[in-house]
Amino acid sequence: MSANIPEQLKYAKTHEWVRVEGDTAWVGITDHAQAELTELVFVELPEAGRTVSTGQPCAVVESVKTASDIYAPLSGEVIEVNQALTDDPGKVNADSFGEGWFFKLRMSSPSELDGLMDAASYQSQIGA
Amino acid sequence: MGLEIKDTMKHTSLYQAHLDHHARMVPFGGWEMPLQYTGIRQEHLAVRKTGGLFDISHMGEFLIEGSDACSFLNQCLTNNVIGLGIGSGHYTLMCNKQGGTVDDLYLYRLEEQSFMMVVNASRIQADWEWLMHQKDQHIGSPNSVQCHNLSDQLGALAFQGPLVRTVVDRMAEDTPNPIATMKKNQIQWGMIGGSRVRIATTGYTGEDGFELIADQGEIPHLWERILSEGKKEGICPAGLGARDTLRTEMGYPLYGHELSEEIDPLQAGLGFFVDLQKPAFVGKSALLQKKNKGLKQCSVAFLMQGKSAPPRPEYRVGDAQGKKIGVVTSGTMSPSLETGLGMALIQTSMAHPGTTLQIEIRNRWFPAQVCRKPLYRKT
Numbered sequence: 231m232s233a234n235i236p237e238q239l240k241y242a243k244t245h246e247w248v249r250v251e252g253d254t255a256w257v258g259i260t261d262h263a264q265a266e267l268t269e270l271v272f273v274e275l276p277e278a279g280r281t282v283s284t285g286q287p288c289a290v291v292e293s294v295k296t297a298s299d300i301y302a303p304l305s306g307e308v309i310e311v312n313q314a315l316t317d318d319p320g321k322v323n324a325d326s327f328g329e330g331w332f333f334k335l336r337m338s339s340p341s342e343l344d345g346l347m348d349a350a351s352y353q354s355q356i357g358a
Numbered sequence: 359m360g361l362e363i364k365d366t367m368k369h370t371s372l373y374q375a376h377l378d379h380h381a382r383m384v385p386f387g388g389w390e391m392p393l394q395y396t397g398i399r400q401e402h403l404a405v406r407k408t409g410g411l412f413d414i415s416h417m418g419e420f421l422i423e424g425s426d427a428c429s430f431l432n433q434c435l436t437n438n439v440i441g442l443g444i445g446s447g448h449y450t451l452m453c454n455k456q457g458g459t460v461d462d463l464y465l466y467r468l469e470e471q472s473f474m475m476v477v478n479a480s481r482i483q484a485d486w487e488w489l490m491h492q493k494d495q496h497i498g499s500p501n502s503v504q505c506h507n508l509s510d511q512l513g514a515l516a517f518q519g520p521l522v523r524t525v526v527d528r529m530a531e532d533t534p535n536p537i538a539t540m541k542k543n544q545i546q547w548g549m550i551g552g553s554r555v556r557i558a559t560t561g562y563t564g565e566d567g568f569e570l571i572a573d574q575g576e577i578p579h580l581w582e583r584i585l586s587e588g589k590k591e592g593i594c595p596a597g598l599g600a601r602d603t604l605r606t607e608m609g610y611p612l613y614g615h616e617l618s619e620e621i622d623p624l625q626a627g628l629g630f631f632v633d634l635q636k637p638a639f640v641g642k643s644a645l646l647q648k649k650n651k652g653l654k655q656c657s658v659a660f661l662m663q664g665k666s667a668p669p670r671p672e673y674r675v676g677d678a679q680g681k682k683i684g685v686v687t688s689g690t691m692s693p694s695l696e697t698g699l700g701m702a703l704i705q706t707s708m709a710h711p712g713t714t715l716q717i718e719i720r721n722r723w724f725p726a727q728v729c730r731k732p733l734y735r736k737t
Contacts, residue, residue: 268382269397271691272667274720290720292667294398294599294690316665 234261236327240343241352242303244285247327248346255304258331259291259322262356268293270319275311276333282308284342289332291322304342306335370415371513371574372581379595387480389416391598398599402693405563405604409519410596411584414569415577418482418509420475420489426502427471433639434492435465436623436632442467445535447543447560449631451623452488453641457648458619459626461485462611464560466545474545474556476569478613482509492640513577516601517584518567521591526550526568529587530557551583562601564608564732606690609659609701609731615671615687616657616701624649625703627657655684658709659731662698662717666724669700674718675726683708686717694734698726 235241240248245263249256264270272292282288282302289300311333315321322330337343347355367390376383381392392413394401404410422431432439437450447466454460461481466474477485486507496503517526527537533548537557540546545558553576561567572580585593602612611617616626623632624645633639634646662669669689677683689700698717708715711730716723 268394269399271399274667290667292691294603294668295393297667297670 235349237349240346244301246303255335261326264323264326273315273319276308280308306338308333309336310334371577372413394597394599395595399693401596401600402603405519408592409522412516412596414516415513416479418477419512421506422473424503426498430503438633457622457641457644459617460488513574514571516569518561518563518565525588553580563604603690606688607734656706656709658728660726661729663725667719668698669717675702676716699733
């Protein structure tokens, strides 16, 4: 089965994806991650205005059986969160790269992008 | 991170079947079991709407026979065995001398002097040792009590849901009592798909259903036949994840959570299954003492009020002022009610239905309310 790993995104080791738009970054979790977590029943998002640093836990996803941390892939300020996930956490499972986005960051150090993986490296990491 | 060494985990005879059905396998009580196939919520809702088939072969079965079997078991277990008729079963518990719970289980009377205990998978070893200890102390002629641990020999399936009776009725043959009119808590022999099966009208989901006990070798065939025959009704395999959400909605206890060697049946709210009028049973005097002193803590069911992450075992429970009054013992996001719910062991003074509680989830308090069981009711 071929894995869904969009070429134009960047990836953190902890399975978050990043889509860069100027000085902002959209953040979510990968299709691989949502499949591993199984159906989500709850998503806890960071508050808009919060400052996060790379690797810091900033959101939580819960499946029936477990709660898992989501880590900030980059440093910056959270400028928007996907409120739709509080009503429908299943969006993350259904469309992890699209409607299942978690939050938007204003990047404080865009050079951190170099520390993220490209699609091919992420593919090797997950053994896809 | 803990690592389960796969080689030491036990497998039921359906292990390959689970893989073939794309199950996600997880360790449970020393066994590698299916957590889910298509998804916990989907399987849970299927059981409530049509029917689901669970592999429960990991559970333990003990056969107790002999002229003293009835009185022996009446001394070992909390519920009244004398009143248990042939072909009937009942929920019961075994306690230690301090009144703590060794296990909760089902007892079936197969014949006048023949009984079967169905026990939790995680407690097979502990229960057998405890039973042997009681047997050693039993005074009677040789063979007046014979105990056999058939856990490895027998397997079982739980077939639960509103449409399962129709399927079993269609499939079963040679049953002395017609399937259609079997009442709850009965057990009888029958033939299903060519296999000899004990058919019991018991379950752990709150739905109509059966528990089917047969030789391990018969189980794979029985499983496939039931799934095949049940296609018309929308029957599907269901895993331990759904089993847990279904029983939690009903407020049924799980050993290790609502019951343990530290949590006795009275604290767990199971006094109905403890016959304190019986002359003697292991733990009786301790339980009588606890009852007379008054229970400081007891088990309640609760519903989260409003949106929150699901409550989970070991989360703190507080009163309206945030003072700790207990702990969550089971919790989940309910697929049927679409809200968090669970059970907690809390101060008895706060245990009335309607009482406001708070559950601590990741350092924040979320409101909950004590509710009567079952939390889920058929409308």
